[in-house]
Amino acid sequence: MDTRPIGVFDSGLGGLTVIRELEKILPGEDIVYFGDTGRLPYGTKGKDTITKFAAQDIRFLHSFDVKAIIIACGTVSSVAFEETSAASSVPVFGVVKPAVNAAIKATKSGRIGVIGTSATIRSGTFEKEILSINPKAQVTSRACPLFVPLVESGHFEKGDNLTTLAAHEYLDELKQSGIDTLILGCTHYPLLRDIIGEVMQGVTLIDAGGEAARAAQKAFAAMNILSSNRDGGKCRFYVSDYTDDFARLASILLAHSLSGYVEKTDIEKY
């Protein structure tokens, strides 16, 4: 048993979909969440910048004596996982491997699609990981650079005209390519599940963030570092910018109102 908190970070608020999952499956754990809202998005930026930002995020979380870190960000997990793990003194979990394992388990045809930010897709990490496990798999990838700004500006309700049009633009070819499984490789995308699901009817959607949370749970159990706080764990939220919209958007991503400790931090000092 280890009562130290779990550290979780993302470029912004997308990672709160991972917190939502952790709250369900690990209700006794304390969590420190950092969202780099002051410098988001990461997914349009270059590898050097993403790696540098992730190293600062890791150093910030280390200052809370965390027992493990979950990278709740598809971009960092894809572009800078090794560098980020190497910089951490505690175990680091990303979203790529858990999502890939789930997709390989789900697919029947071996045709798997991957969507994510520009940086994620450019890295080719999901594809490499899938092929390393199943070299016969056929992988079709597509960057969806507008999905994050669409979510952040509130365009995620089922039937939203703009997001539905963007989804068709990004996904029609993927659908036609005959995939039976699609990895949502960005932690914002579960918010677009209804819209993506409508365009990709009959295709199994894999939520990379949710899979990461479940994989972390198993790993914590195996490592015997689970906590068992009977009163329920506490979650502290840190962000690098606090905009007017923060509480509203956070509530949507968490699927409950944002309560507890919320603080702004100067991440550039780390």
Next chain:
Amino acid sequence: MDTRPIGVFDSGLGGLTVIRELEKILPGEDIVYFGDTGRLPYGTKGKDTITKFAAQDIRFLHSFDVKAIIIACGTVSSVAFEETSAASSVPVFGVVKPAVNAAIKATKSGRIGVIGTSATIRSGTFEKEILSINPKAQVTSRACPLFVPLVESGHFEKGDNLTTLAAHEYLDELKQSGIDTLILGCTHYPLLRDIIGEVMQGVTLIDAGGEAARAAQKAFAAMNILSSNRDGGKCRFYVSDYTDDFARLASILLAHSLSGYVEKTDIEKY
């Protein structure tokens, strides 16, 4: 005469539309441009963060012994103009006043529209400035948070389905409100001039960045700090992140291929 360079900065590449104008009207001037591509966008962030970033941008430009600074960013000009000017030892020019002067000159009905980023519109700066000159003006403002990501992801060609749909969502009400003049309060928006113009037929569009460039030219002449390099001025470009797409997008914003000195800088050190 003053041969020192002019410093120009923006959250990213939108400010290159100002460089394009400066190259036309002040071809003899040397320019140092900084685009904070590593931390963009600014327009979705809070005032503290925007003010801090702008102070670093100013300090970076000061390191080149610039003779004046143009804030080629609607968000910084609206949210943190006073703080930014106060932090500078050389004259600072923003985009708000020049755009407001042009709009007041252009309007016949006194009904003026303003569009910009969320932070720009939330600040109310354009509206306050218009009313301080013409208290009888009627100002209608609207944040268009998706326009910057749409431009940055290449959706700016005339007839683009997604941007046209977004433009209708943002602008139909503005059109119905009966404005005859619309300030494009973000330096990315000139790229959407065709699409915005189609939705806002009969309405005069004011390009805030272009107006800022022309106002700066007049001020430099009045201050007797114009340069007159017969060989033509040189422009050096600095960015805080260098993504794959940088050169392509920069060429579009500049309306010519990106040539000359381009370097990445660590803005967080300033």
